[in-house]
Amino acid sequence: MPTVMVQGTTSDAGKSTLVTALCRWLRRQGVSVAPFKPQNMALNSAVTVDGGEIGRAQAVQAEASGVLPHTDMNPVLLKPNTDTGAQVIIHGHAIGCMDARTYHAYKPEAMRAVLVSHQRLCQRYDVIMVEGAGSPAEINLREGDIANMGFAEAVDCPVLLVADIDKGGVFAHLVGTLELLSPTERARVRGFVINRFRGDVSLLQPGIDWLEARTGVPVLGVLPYLHDLHLEAEDAVNARQASKSQAAxxxxxxxxxxxxxxxxxxxxxxxxxxxxxxxxxxxxxxxxxxxxxxxxxxxxxxxxxxxxxxxxxxxxxxxxxxxxxxxxxxxxxxxxxxxxxxxxxxxxxxxxxxxxxxxxxxxxxxxxxxxxxxxxxxxxxxxxxxxxxxxxxxxxxxxxxxxxxxxxxxxxxxxxxxxxxxxxxxxxxxxxxxxxxxxxxxxxxxxxEGQDYAGLRARDIDRLADLIERHMDIPRLREVIGLTI
Missing domain, CATH: 3.40.50.880 (Class I glutamine amidotransferase (GATase) domain)
Known part of the structure; x- marks a missing residue:
């Protein structure tokens, strides 16, 4: 079954957000879709329908997909408890704590758990929408990688690469990431997505033209910055809030x-x-x-x-x-x-x-x-x-x-x-x-005063899916995913 992976040029580039948006958009198309993150390092987690533990972001993505969260959606969860060690959770249950070197040696076993979960999801859903972790260009982590290109190579899936323009350096991020990939990994990148853009997109077009000519990879969309967007954070503490009265x-x-x-x-x-x-x-x-x-x-x-x-x-x-x-x-x-x-x-x-x-x-x-x-x-x-x-x-x-x-x-x-x-x-x-x-x-x-928190969350997931409809090249997107045009 079609599997598509979203990777980012950096942490917080918008991987979780884009996967959430695509899951809801695919659901609107009548496609049975499941989120998947091979390896997640996060202290925000959720309890699944099968009595296990996964990253909170995958639970939100499951909601966007209209399905119940399951441990197969995040088969490897790492919960840091020191600067150099973490509790390792496989298929929803803790197997112990490992330091970085011990976990590196354990990765082949972790990859087997990842592939088992992916195969089970493929048997139940039409499309598997995968989220990477960090960046695929982290050279020191490439050996035995299960979170980014290592997984993409193992299951032979296409990759969308997302970058955050709001922080600056978006073209350097995209070109630099591509340059640091191996030839086979580079060939998997089927499209770029530029995230959190503010302003007149026509002023960005010369840069897009240069990027596509330089890399041969099309820009599938430029997603605008969404103000007052609420999406539960994967790990970083979100302190943003609206202005409050003195009586609050x-x-x-x-x-x-x-x-x-x-x-x-x-x-x-x-x-x-x-x-x-x-x-x-x-x-x-x-x-x-x-x-x-x-x-x-x-x-x-x-x-x-x-x-x-x-x-x-x-x-x-x-x-x-x-x-x-x-x-x-x-x-x-x-x-x-x-x-x-x-x-x-x-x-x-x-x-x-x-x-x-x-x-x-x-x-x-x-x-x-x-x-x-x-x-x-x-x-x-x-x-x-x-x-x-x-x-x-x-x-x-x-x-x-x-x-x-x-x-x-x-x-x-x-x-x-x-x-x-x-x-x-x-x-x-x-x-x-x-x-x-x-x-x-x-x-x-x-x-x-009452607050419909679930309604706020659902509203913002829908806002993200609206961005896909309005700002992505839908024919090319459907082709990458493997949907019939």
Whole structure:
């Protein structure tokens, strides 16, 4: 079945965005399409219908395709837990942690997992739309590559090369990338896509003419810069938000060195009544109504980071003045009395004191909990939906005052007796309007305005597909994909 791969000249060139757009466009054409990313390195992940874990971007691309996310859509996921090592997830489940050299030696086995997943998808869908990682011109990573041209060569598929003109140097990026490819790899590049263009495209035409003459590769489209586009980030923290009124709820979130699933905060960034501020290392911790401790891939190390940068003192002062504190996943674990890692899953084996704001302890275990759940918050009995991705098992008296009661009869998280501190393992809890409204009311918003977050996401996926219709050479695109003209 037709497989087409989108590669980028750099990270953040627009690979995820273009694949999402093409998936929705193909769905509009009545084509059965599935997204695929052979290898993804990201700390934003999602739980699949088959009970595994994949990169968040592939879950969004599955939504664009009108299908449920499956572990075959991202067979290799790397979740960094140090500067030189990562947890390796194969077909949705962690097999252990590896440093860079160990993983390099493991790549042939990883490639076998990639090809098995690709073959299974080919049996179910008409088109497989593949996203590369980083750039195919990273010479030091070409040996044993499974993320870019190594995969394209293995399955014999054409490649579209996308570059971001907004950052400048687009022609150098495209020509330079092509020059660094081998002859067989170069022959796979069937078209260029120039992304995030602002201005009069006719002024760009002389450059396009030169590029096509220089390389022999056609430019299939120049996609304009979309203002106010929301697409859940693959990894980088997105702090963009619209202007907010002075009366907006002030929310601050520390950017941890190993922050994970920070897409939890996208609904808050877009909410008109919330002024969300990410606070990075070295920045002053501002006054706030609500402090949220996010998920973490290395909870004990990130706890030490927070203490080093004054967050423990800031949180205690914040609570004395009546502020609220919410912990999500790793952030929940930090609120307890102790975090224990006897197996050394996230670093050296040992344990660390938590902030002690809730009476429970957490022990990390090798087996992760991966599940999609629904239930109700104890706050206003609001309906909530989300997903759990964690290896910690928490126990203690504070958990008897649960924050969430699930539909299956189980409960999750905790709410302090004074109502100022809450925590949950549940990711995505701000996506459902009812749950988001209840949490914002708990944090201090008097009259919460509803927000259709799912509708905003669907709208922007459609906006991307509209760009394909308006700004791509559709006959050539259909030919590259292998669709009948």
């Amino acid at each position: 709820l002030k929310v601050v979130v520390p950017v941890l060195p190993r922050i994970s699933n920070h897409t939890d905060f996208d609904p808050l960034r877009l909410h008109l009544q919330v002024d969300l501020q990410f606070v990075r290392a070295g920045e002053i911790i501002p006054p706030a109504d609500l402090i949220i401790l996010p998920g973490s891939k290395s909870v004990r190390a990130d706890l030490a980071f927070l203490r080093e940068h004054g967050w423990e003192t800031a949180i205690q002062r914040h609570l004395r003045y009546g502020g609220r504190v919410l912990g999500i996943c790793g952030g929940l674990q930090m609120l307890g009395k102790r975090v224990c890692d006897p197996l050394g899953l996230e670093g050296p084996a040992g344990d660390s004191p938590g902030f002690g704001l809730l009476d429970f302890e957490t022990t990390l275990q090798a087996q992760k909990r991966l599940t999609n759940v629904s239930g109700r918050l104890v706050l206003d009995d609001a309906v909530v939906r989300g997903y759990e991705i964690h290896a910690g098992i928490s126990s203690g008296p504070a958990l008897a005052r649960a924050l969430v009661n699930f539909d299956n009869g189980q409960s999750d998280g905790a709410l302090s007796e004074d109502g100022l501190v809450a925590g949950t393992y549940l990711h995505g809890l701000f996506e459902a309007a009812e749950a988001s409204g209840a949490l914002l009311a708990w944090a201090g918003v008097e009259r919460v």
